[in-house]
Amino acid sequence: MTATPTAEVQTRRLTVKQAINQTLREEMQRDPTIIILGCDVGVRGNPFGVTKGLYEEFGAGRVLDTPISEAAIVGSSLGAAATGLRPVAEILFSDWITIGMDQLVNQIAKIRYMFGGAISVPLVIRAPVGAGGGQAAQHSQSFENWFSAVPGLQVVMPSTPADVKGLLRTAIRSDDPVLFFEHKRGYEIKGQVPVEEYTIPFGLADVARNGSDVTIVAVSIMRHKALSAAEALAAEGVDCEVIDPRTIYPFDYDTVLASLQKTGRLVVVHEANRRSNIGGEIVSQVVERAFELLSAPPRIVAGLDVPMPYNRSLEALVIPDEARIRQAVLTVVGR
């Protein structure tokens, strides 16, 4: 199945973290060529507990604790993927993906193309993104735009347990490299998850809330803040539609444009800082494809263009919240 869970489907209440763990376990049971590698993924089970129990079940040969060597983690995953394995590599904090950037951008993204299609790269790189928790400038970033800008990569960032399960399974079964970004403040988010095995195709957005006045496109855990803002706005008489794109590349513009047919007003919300980011890309695509649908200038609610500060109050200024989303919505409806 590919749709969101419906009433007749048997479900279980899980956290995002549990959904990742369960999907990894089920896929590893199904396919012996899947391995997991990264810092602290094995004996420790990852600092957030995401890979807990997998080392015990699958052993040190398939759940590999690595030295702190991001370039080697990413690059060896490529070599393994090119020769018959399906590695799921983990970078402990997505900020440190920078150390593996050559392997990601110059090798992983390009090898299939520059070798004329002779090599497949079935590789997933999981990494926690996002701020909120006083982890300051080097443990708080969201780099989805860096990778969605590189042809050859796919970028996935779901934030509900059911989406995580379906999209991680699609990622693991994909024959192309996937950056799978999990928000570190989203691991404990709970939701109903279908018990059965299912995949969700990349490039299919989820309409998280139906509405007729404003379309809010909200990335990763901004989905939850947008939904909360939408409930409050409903009480003020503004009916918001909330769309979670779930994948950044490929991006589902069809669902966004269909929503704009109804609303004519667009607000894009992402936590990554605003400058040269996906908010601008989404707005420019919408303007180019369907300017005539817009009855007001779109707004972007994004992280501010500073390194993440440590202090709680300063940090709160940088990260988009319900108040900023509300303000943007009221602006586009002309209030």
Next chain:
Amino acid sequence: MRHRVTPEENCEAVAAFERDILTPLAMSARLEPADLREMYARMRLIREFDTAVKELWKQDFIYGLAHSYVSAEAIAVGACAALRDGDYITSTHRGHGHTIAKGGDPRRMMAELMGRAPGYNKGKGGSMHIAAVDMGMLGATGIVGSAMPIAVGSALTAKTLGRDNVTVCFHGDGATNQGVWHESINLAAAWGLPVIFLCENNQWAISMPYEQAVGNPSVADRAVGYGIPGVTVDGFNAIAVHDAVAEAAERARTGGGPTLIEARFYRYIGHFVADDEAYRDPACNERWQQFDPIERMAGFLLESGSADKAWLDEADETALARVEDAIAFAKAAPEPALDTLYDGLYSDEFMAQQGIGR
């Protein structure tokens, strides 16, 4: 700090190479005369191929950059002669020699260099990314040191799936000063992976002499830091390279982990096809050419009775003819159709699903 190499220093370097590294070619218990003849034929084919490439580049049949494997032939050929089908190699930006040594088809290679459709990479890669994946050659790369972890991953596949194949990671002396070089060797050592790190130390990173780029000019010494065997061989001697790789491969296949081999030689040609070598004294090259790996192999074949002059002449003619045939094939081959631009960007299934290139 960097200083221009003086003629005196170059003479000293030649003398030191003769004293410390140069090893006379000698019969190997692992090789039959037929193997030696095949090694000679492949070395000659590489030489003729890359000699032709330079001219074709000047004539604009080859676009972009091309880096020659001339002077290094003994290394790729010696190493690949120690490998089996199913073994992998990773390459450098000088990938023509590795491709030929691993059994690549000169026609498809030359077609790729000319950007033609039947080329190994369908005209998408060119010289710097040439790959013959069907032969276990996992591709040339334009970024120094970048194949190190890829080779480690290939070896990880072998270990995970219980296969007894090995991976040889060719890299240059320039790569040894990249961070990923260290990360990769350390990881392979920690996990005991079946990979052979084969450093082609040609002593020059474009214009930078190796001994001025490092505190210790021995690459092999670094193996101590990783707890793996490190050996230095005469990189102008195909038999010595073969034996070092064969020994390392036997160790790797039986769970003994990685080896670091430094094949010391000298790039007595320019860095790439149009390098004027203004950074060094041309007399350097002349002094080093006395160690030409193909001339030495020819001499050894005669001296050991493994081949006679007539065989050598025929082998030389065959190599030249194969290159001429490859050039004719490539020149006659079609250019890629313009609608293949996006082909291979993602798997076919994803491309169709997303409508990419439509």
